[in-house]
Amino acid sequence: MxxxxxxxxxxxxxxxxxxxxxxxxxxxxxxxxxxxxxxxxxxxxxxxxxxxxxxxxxxxxxxxxxxxxxxxxxxxxxxxxxxxxxxGPDLSRPLAVSLSSSIGVRWLMPRFDRFRTAHPEIEIAILSSNRSADLTSGEADLALRYGPGEWAGSLRGDLVLSCTVSPLCAPSVMEKIKGLTPAEALARSTLIRLSWDDWDAWLEAAGAGHVEPARKLTFPDFSIGVVAAVHGQGIVLGYSGFADAEIAAGTLVQPFELTVPVKNAYYVVYLEERFADPRVRAFRDWVVAEGRCQSA
CATH class of the missing domain: 1.10.10.10 (Winged helix-like DNA-binding domain superfamily/Winged helix DNA-binding domain)
Structure with a gap:
């Protein structure tokens, strides 16, 4: 036995x-x-x-x-x-979507009402955390994850957003570094970093990979970094579509013309067998379409 x-x-x-x-x-x-x-x-x-x-x-x-x-x-x-x-899938409970607060606050929520209008019958539970939910244990039904697009086992990921990055800062900070090269400006400035950012890729493309900034501020979340930058506390690396409101309002500006595509991207991730749930298919199709609209 x-x-x-x-x-x-x-x-x-x-x-x-x-x-x-x-x-x-x-x-x-x-x-x-x-x-x-x-x-x-x-x-x-x-x-x-x-x-x-x-x-x-x-x-x-x-x-x-x-x-x-x-x-x-x-x-x-x-x-x-x-x-x-x-x-069959349990349709009696909300569809659980795991994501970081960065994409939740900065990208998903401004668009989320469109999903609710298209699918009023689907109840969504948003699980916001910088820790990746364990999809294999049923902790969430889907996740929006930032990474290289490599998934183990029966996990499947579909591209939502390809990202480009460029530095952003308050107009008052830009006045202090106007006319300087990226290397010169960063050597005199505070660099706002995140635990997962792509500053190294941008600095390398700008020929400033060797530069040590005057100071550093490190945050776990992009939204906190944006608020710090708006208040003139340093230069944050902006991700396409994630700081549109601040750029439109003029509270953040782009001090350098260089915009760099990065290898990592946002994916909607789920277990292959969960695709049998029509709610999983509906959210996956909607969020992928929203990403394509931004990229178009």
Missing amino acids: ARLPSLRGLQAFEAVARAGNLGSAAEQLRITPSAVSHRVRGLEEELGLQLLQRTHNGLRLTDAGRRYRAGVEDAFATLARATNDLL
Whole structure:
């Protein structure tokens, strides 16, 4: 007979491995952190192996835990696919769309009413976080992700937005650097950086890859960087279509003519088997069409 450990223990372990801490795992499972810990310890006792190492900084997977995680995630994904094939998509709950606040605030929300008008029957739940939702576990139905367009396993991604970038700053900052080359200007300015930006690509194209800016400000989110730039705190790298309101209002200007296409882009990502859900198809088709309208 196959050796199968406790399903509750497996669920708790998978949630902790994915979330990285007991608190987030407990929220996902809707139980207490102590209950999550108890279930994981029970699983470890069943297996006779330590899966999680408890440290003063939190939890981390042991070598055995890392190996086991891959198999457990695949098993849950297989169960989810089998259930979906048997019962069909669950249309009673909202369609969950995961995205970062950057594309949510700056690009999706100004257009979102068009989707709601076209599909009033579809209820959407927006999950905004800089952490990528785990689509294989059902954390979200679709995601808008920025990256090179490479997806593992049964994930599928369709291009939404190809991006070009150029620096933006307040008019007061532009007055101080007017007439300077990019290298000269940046050496005297504060560079506003994001944890995921493409400044290196633009600097290289501008012949300023070697330049060390006078100061740096780093933010996790593009919208915060834009607000800082509007208030004259530095130069932010603008992404096509993401700062249109500020440019139209004149609160941000482009100090250099150079605009550079970047390798990364925004994609709508989903599991192949979720495409059977008509709501997934509707959102995918709409968001891809919106991206094409901007690129046209």
